[in-house]
Amino acid sequence: MKVIKLILKIFGALFLVAIIAGLIAFGYFSNQVKLDADRLIDYNPNTTTRVYDRNGELIANLFSDKHRLYVPFEGIPPRLIEALIAIEDTSFFEHDGVNYEAIFRAAIKDVKSMSLKEGASTLTQQLIKNTILTNEKKFKRKVNEAILALKLESELSKEEILERYLNEIYFGHRYYGVRTAALGYFRKELKELNLKEMAILVGLPKAPSSYDPTRRPDLSFARANTVLFRMKKLGWISDEEYQKYEQFEPTIYDDTLTQNKTPYITDQILRELKDEYPDIRTGGYSIHTTIDFELQELAKRSLQIGYFEILKRAENLTGEDVIDYSDLNGAIVVLENNSAEVLALVGGVDYKKSAYNRASQSLRQPGSSFKPFIYQVALDAGYSTQSRLTDISRTFSYEDKDEEKEWKPKNYSKNFSGMVTLRQALIHSKNLATINLVNELGLSTVHREIKKMGFKNIPADLSIALGTFGISPLKFSGFYTIFSNYGKRLEPILVKRVITKEGDEKTYTAREEIVTTDAQSFLITSILRDVVKKGTGRRAGVKGIELAGKTGTTNDYKDAWFCGYSPEIQTLVWFGKDNNKAMYKETGGKAAAPVFANFYKEYLEIHPETKRVFDVPKEVRSVKIKGNREYFTPISKPPKSNTNESSNSNEELLF
Numbered sequence: 040m041k042v043i044k045l046i047l048k049i050f051g052a053l054f055l056v057a058i059i060a061g062l063i064a065f066g067y068f069s070n071q072v073k074l075d076a077d078r079l080i081d082y083n084p085n086t087t088t089r090v091y092d093r094n095g096e097l098i099a100n101l102f103s104d105k106h107r108l109y110v111p112f113e114g115i116p117p118r119l120i121e122a123l124i125a126i127e128d129t130s131f132f133e134h135d136g137v138n139y140e141a142i143f144r145a146a147i148k149d150v151k152s153m154s155l156k157e158g159a160s161t162l163t164q165q166l167i168k169n170t171i172l173t174n175e176k177k178f179k180r181k182v183n184e185a186i187l188a189l190k191l192e193s194e195l196s197k198e199e200i201l202e203r204y205l206n207e208i209y210f211g212h213r214y215y216g217v218r219t220a221a222l223g224y225f226r227k228e229l230k231e232l233n234l235k236e237m238a239i240l241v242g243l244p245k246a247p248s249s250y251d252p253t254r255r256p257d258l259s260f261a262r263a264n265t266v267l268f269r270m271k272k273l274g275w276i277s278d279e280e281y282q283k284y285e286q287f288e289p290t291i292y293d294d295t296l297t298q299n300k301t302p303y304i305t306d307q308i309l310r311e312l313k314d315e316y317p318d319i320r321t322g323g324y325s326i327h328t329t330i331d332f333e334l335q336e337l338a339k340r341s342l343q344i345g346y347f348e349i350l351k352r353a354e355n356l357t358g359e360d361v362i363d364y365s366d367l368n369g370a371i372v373v374l375e376n377n378s379a380e381v382l383a384l385v386g387g388v389d390y391k392k393s394a395y396n397r398a399s400q401s402l403r404q405p406g407s408s409f410k411p412f413i414y415q416v417a418l419d420a421g422y423s424t425q426s427r428l429t430d431i432s433r434t435f436s437y438e439d440k441d442e443e444k445e446w447k448p449k450n451y452s453k454n455f456s457g458m459v460t461l462r463q464a465l466i467h468s469k470n471l472a473t474i475n476l477v478n479e480l481g482l483s484t485v486h487r488e489i490k491k492m493g494f495k496n497i498p499a500d501l502s503i504a505l506g507t508f509g510i511s512p513l514k515f516s517g518f519y520t521i522f523s524n525y526g527k528r529l530e531p532i533l534v535k536r537v538i539t540k541e542g543d544e545k546t547y548t549a550r551e552e553i554v555t556t557d558a559q560s561f562l563i564t565s566i567l568r569d570v571v572k573k574g575t576g577r578r579a580g581v582k583g584i585e586l587a588g589k590t591g592t593t594n595d596y597k598d599a600w601f602c603g604y605s606p607e608i609q610t611l612v613w614f615g616k617d618n619n620k621a622m623y624k625e626t627g628g629k630a631a632a633p634v635f636a637n638f639y640k641e642y643l644e645i646h647p648e649t650k651r652v653f654d655v656p657k658e659v660r661s662v663k664i665k666g667n668r669e670y671f672t673p674i675s676k677p678p679k680s681n682t683n684e685s686s687n688s689n690e691e692l693l694f
Contacts, residue, residue: 076190079170082203084109086323086540087219090305092332093380093535097298099305103320106296107215108222109540112202115217116229116237120201123241125269128162132197136163136188163188165244166204210240211247213296224252226292234276235284238263253293260288301335303386303396304328307533310399316537323540328533329380337641338371338383342612345369345634346388349614349625356623366617370398371634372516372531373610379520379529379549382608384513395617402509403615407468407575408591408600408627409506411522411563414465416488417476418562419555423675424462425664429479430455430472435501446501448474462669465566466574468590473504492518492554493528506591515602516611522564522587523604525557525656558658558672565670568653571603579603579632581639584651588635590627597621601631606650608642610635 086109090099100106124131130138138161160168167187191200210220220240221229227236242262243250252259264285271281299305308326312319346369353364373383386396395401418424432455435446450470464472477485478501486499496508513531520529529549536546554560567587570576575590579601588603599614599622612631616622622630643649655661655670662669662677671677 076187076194079166079191079203080194082206084207085321088319088322088324088326090308090326090328092301092328092330092335093382094331095327096332098301098328098330098332099299100297101305101309101320102296105215106213106219106223107206108219109206109216109323110202110218110229112198114229115202115205116232118234119205119217119229119232119237119241121275122234122237122266122270123162123201123205125273125275126241126266127165127244129273131162131201134161136161136192137185160184161188162204163191163200166200166207167191169209170207208244209247210243211251212253212293223294223296224291225289226294233284233287233289234267234280235260235263235287236289238266238270238284239289242266252291256288256291300332301330302390302394303398304330304335304384304533306394307384307386307396307399311533312537325538326534327536327538329374329378329382329535330384330533331382333645334373334642335383335385337638337645338373338610339385341634341638341641342369342371342385343388344637345612345614345630348633349622349630352625353623360623362621362623364616364622367614367622368393368397368617369612369614369634370396370401370512371610371612371638372398372512373608373638374516374520374531376520376523376604376607376609379517379524379531380535381513381531381533384533393617397512397613397617399511399513401511403511403598403613404508404593405506405510405515405600405602406591406593406598406627407470407506408515408589408602410465410468410473410504411567411589412489412492412494412518413473413477413485413504414461414566415521415555415560415563416485417461417480418675419488419559420480420484421674421676422461423671423677424460424562424566425669425678426461427458428461428464428469428472429475430457430459430464430469431475432471433475448501448505462566462569465589466569468570468575470505474501477501477504492521493552494518506593512611512613516609519602519604519609519611521554522560522567523609524560525654526553526555526560528552528554556658556672556674557656559674561653561656561659562670562672562675564653567603575626575628576601576603576632578628579635581636581643584639584643584649585653586635586639587653588632590632592626592628595621596623596625599625599630600627601635603635605639606653608649610638612638 084107085103085105086107088101089097090101092098164184167184171187205217207216209215210217212223214220214223217240218229221227221232225232225236239252239259242265249255250259250262267276267281267284270276271278308328309319316322316324346367349367350364353362356362368387370387371383371385372381374381384398386398387393432447432449448470455471459469459472482501486497486503489497489503497503498507517529517531520527529551532547532549534547536544538544564587567589568585571580571586571588576588579586579588584605586603586605588601591598591600591602597615597619600612602611604610612634614625614630658672659670662671
């Protein structure tokens with residue numbers, strides 16, 4: 040009796056343990072089912088970010104591992120859904136996630152073949168298989184798939200399941216989601232597809248590689264015709280529609296996934312936005328840039344023309360003059376004067392050879408292209424364009440590491456003119472006159488005023504007059520808006536707005552700082568206009584439009600610049616060697632100015648409506664001096680000795 044009681048206790052304990060274990064297993068399994076199902080119920084897949092130019096043209100796709108463009112159910116054509124259901128799951132709207140009749144038929148075939156060959160999967164089960172489970176044909180996986188399918192059907196509507204399926208499924212060619220495939224294969228939005236194109240798409244998930252229309256169009260079109268035949272058999276399309284599209288062969292495109300038309304721009308956007316949008320490659324943003332793709336291509340062509348001209352000149356060099364130009368490169372930045380929106384940014388002559396963005400990442404000495412800022416300081420201090428400057432050689436003493444040294448700067452022309460007007464000094468880029476001007480104004484004063492403009496890392500010595508500091512072309516272009524934007528400095532912007540996939544929008548505008556008045560800045564424009572007409576920048580001139588600008592050449596011809604603008608847009612061009620070694624006598628006027636001119640010649644053909652003459656601010660007064668038109672302001676007044684030479688009355692000269 041005791042033995043029987045002991046046995047009963049043991050069995051009772053084992054039964055209790057079994058019940059507890061079963062409950063634990065059931066709880067774990069139920070929780071696991073819930074966790075797995077939640078991935079589809081709360082569906083939020085990684086989606087591709089798209090980058091557009093200012094006119095809405097796609098210029099790049101940004102994604103991580105999967106290229107997916109999301110489309111809500113409302114954006115999916117009913118005909119496409121009919122085609123999908125016809126070929127994959129005809130009773131989709133009748134079953135609860137599991138097609139028991141199909142399973143029974145498949146089971147009989149599996150028993151006969153002694154293997155798991157027939158799937159009998161509904162669209163709901165296919166969705167689960169592609170997102171949660173594996174493709175292995177095991178009984179356990181099929182059970183889990185069925186349970187999850189029932190769970191999904193109890194939580195989601197049929198429309199929601201279709202939306203998830205058509206956004207999740209793989210369509211070959213590394214396209215995930217039906218919208219991605221439509222744009223990739225046909226360059227069409229879903230609403231633009233015809234019936235044959237829809238049939239091709241819904242036929243792909245069964246065997247994406249085999250039916251990839253870019254590789255096997257014959258198999259892809261045959262599979263699509265099977266879809267059409269099935270639709271006809273079900274009575275969902277007419278005989279006429281079937282016959283019309285059975286022989287139709289659409290144009291198939293084999294585009295790159297990234298569609299990256301402007302790689303330097305794309306890289307720069309990633310650098311600028313990565314901190315603000317850490318999920319920039321997976322968040323499905325729409326990034327609308329300031330770039331004009333047509334002008335971007337024009338800028339790239341112009342830069343390459345200048346690059347090959349330098350190489351052509353190098354072919355004629357002999358002996359010790361031969362230069363290794365294997366690391367020669369360039370950059371160009373184009374922006375709107377009054378908004379600082381970047382219209383074009385090219386960071387090198389060939390992105391495939393070098394992705395380094397010289398427009399935004401390199402720090403190069405601006406040389407004489409920096410001089411207009413020195414002259415702006417002088418004009419704002421009361422100098423006029425007719426003020427007399429001393430263009431003579433001087434020797435300056437300075438200490439370097441407790442050693443007394445001398446600096447004897449020279450003009451590029453190796454000679455000097457004695458006394459010149461401020462206008463003439465800048466037109467002909469007189470180094471000596473500029474250095475003497477800085478000395479006359481006071482080095483500390485010039486240094487302070489230049490820093491007020493926003494410049495950083497400016498040398499606190501007289502070499503400031505010659506632009507002996509590093510700055511990127513993109514950053515430098517922002518400072519040139521002081522002139523092109525009539526006294527207001529703007530920080531260049533590359534992104535106009537970012538829209539989230541939920542539709543929230545953030546806009547960007549350039550930060551603005553008033554540096555001087557419109558009248559004072561116009562005085563520099565009037566001088567830089569003469570630089571193009573009759574100074575160091577003559578090769579930058581283009582017939583039919585007023586252009587202003589300044590050349591820049593650094594010691595040993597390491598950098599060649601032309602920085603200029605029209606009444607509406609501004610363009611900076613730079614050439615140099617990546618190793619910062621010398622070019623052979625390549626000045627800003629010879630190497631960079633012709634690129635500027637080429638750009639504006641073609642720009643006028645694209646935009647003949649562009650403004651062609653600079654506005655003269657109302658506080659500016661013009662005077663004829665020795666037959667030449669001169670400009671003065673209430674701050675920069677005309678020399679008294681010249682007033683009697685004016686063609687205007689004395690009253691007009693009183694400010």
